[in-house]
Amino acid sequence: MDTPLATDLAGIRLRNPVLLAAGTAGTLDEMADVLDLSRVGAVVTKSITPEPRAGNPPMRVAPVKAGMLNAVGLANVGIEHFIEYVAPRIAATPTTVIGSAAGFSIDDYVRIAAEFDEIEAMPAVELNVSCPNVSHGVEFGADPTLLADLVRAVRAVLTHTRLIVKLPPVSVGTPHTIVDLARAAIEPGGAPAGPNSRPGADALTLCNTTPGMAINVRTRRPLLGNTTGGLSGPAVHNIVVRLVHLTHTAIARDTGTPIIGAGGVMRWDDAAELILAGASAVQVGTALFADPAAPVRVARGLEKWVRTQDAGSLADLVGAVAL
Numbered sequence: 001m002d003t004p005l006a007t008d009l010a011g012i013r014l015r016n017p018v019l020l021a022a023g024t025a026g027t028l029d030e031m032a033d034v035l036d037l038s039r040v041g042a043v044v045t046k047s048i049t050p051e052p053r054a055g056n057p058p059m060r061v062a063p064v065k066a067g068m069l070n071a072v073g074l075a076n077v078g079i080e081h082f083i084e085y086v087a088p089r090i091a092a093t094p095t096t097v098i099g100s101a102a103g104f105s106i107d108d109y110v111r112i113a114a115e116f117d118e119i120e121a122m123p124a125v126e127l128n129v130s131c132p133n134v135s136h137g138v139e140f141g142a143d144p145t146l147l148a149d150l151v152r153a154v155r156a157v158l159t160h161t162r163l164i165v166k167l168p169p170v171s172v173g174t175p176h177t178i179v180d181l182a183r184a185a186i187e188p189g190g191a192p193a194g195p196n197s198r199p200g201a202d203a204l205t206l207c208n209t210t211p212g213m214a215i216n217v218r219t220r221r222p223l224l225g226n227t228t229g230g231l232s233g234p235a236v237h238n239i240v241v242r243l244v245h246l247t248h249t250a251i252a253r254d255t256g257t258p259i260i261g262a263g264g265v266m267r268w269d270d271a272a273e274l275i276l277a278g279a280s281a282v283q284v285g286t287a288l289f290a291d292p293a294a295p296v297r298v299a300r301g302l303e304k305w306v307r308t309q310d311a312g313s314l315a316d317l318v319g320a321v322a323l
């Protein structure tokens with residue numbers, strides 16, 4: 001695995017830094033029919049909750065001018081089904097598998113994380129914190145105090161599994177900035193714990209979708225059955241480049257916390273931009289809907305780029321934007 005793209009993500013060795021984003025590639029390996037999974041760095045599972053969820057009414061996905069809107073509503077098989085039918089297939093999946101956990105209370109996340117931690121073949125859990133906490137009505141990823149409580153609780157049940165926290169795209173700092181949230185995830189307080197003896201996240205994913213809405217002006221109805229949804233694709237790319245840059249320079253670089261950039265990676269140069277801003281890896285989501293082979297092309301393009309930049313490896317280019 002000593003190629004220029006071999007990536008060490010918080011101690012997890014990945015073939016390359018191009019990952020499939022949570023919720024865009026099925027529960028586990030459904031993309032395998034149209035994409036050679038051995039050519040991506042990892043697949044992130046659909047976000048799993050304690051109970052199975054049917055999700056929102058249709059339409060749940062709508063193409064828009066600069067990307068797509070989705071309001072899938074966390075439709076997923078639930079943790080019991082996942083453990084019985086999906087987990088046994090992870091070891092044979094030809095790439096690294098990262099489990100995505102979601103919930104509506106700290107106990108929900110702790111339960112999923114503890115179950116994931118039993119799966120030896122799964123080296124990391126990614127917390128999708130863009131979910132409302134039922135007891136406060138506020139998203140876990142919107143409040144640093146709540147986020148820190150969540151991260152501490154999950155960290156305490158992980159024995160071998162690395163902890164990745166996926167933040168929402170907080171682009172205007174009222175009342176909290178992305179750096180406040182990143183700090184809460186990386187340094188939530190409490191004693192160091194887990195495989196890396198860190199008090200909080202081993203890595204961050206930036207970012208989840210950004211809230212949006214689209215209306216059919218003839219019928220005057222929203223395009224999504226849920227009225228609003230999450231915007232992804234090219235529309236969010238430059239927002240995420242900035243958030244990765246801010247987070248890398250303000251806290252991630254100094255604490256040695258890798259960032260996984262997610263937002264509008266359609267081509268290799270989008271991924272390269274995120275790397276220069278401070279990401280150590282990227283996720284591809286929306287692009288898969290247009291071209292399932294996009295991640296393979298992104299990886300190939302990155303490899304060529306590393307050579308043209310006279311860098312020994314992609315890691316040498318992380319955060320290397322010339323300011």
Ligand SMILES: Cc1cc2nc3c(=O)[nH]c(=O)nc-3n(C[C@H](O)[C@H](O)[C@H](O)COP(=O)(O)O)c2cc1C
Pocket residue numbers: 021022023024046047061068070072074100128166207208209231232233234236262263264265283284285286287
């Ligand atoms: C249809 C769809 C479903 C998604 N489901 C999830 C999910 O279950 N959990 C999650 O953390 N993110 C989910 N996301 C967000 C993506 O993982 C990713 O963070 C976001 O789309 C930005 O990347 P992109 O612009 O490459 O799509 C979903 C995105 C889409 C488009």
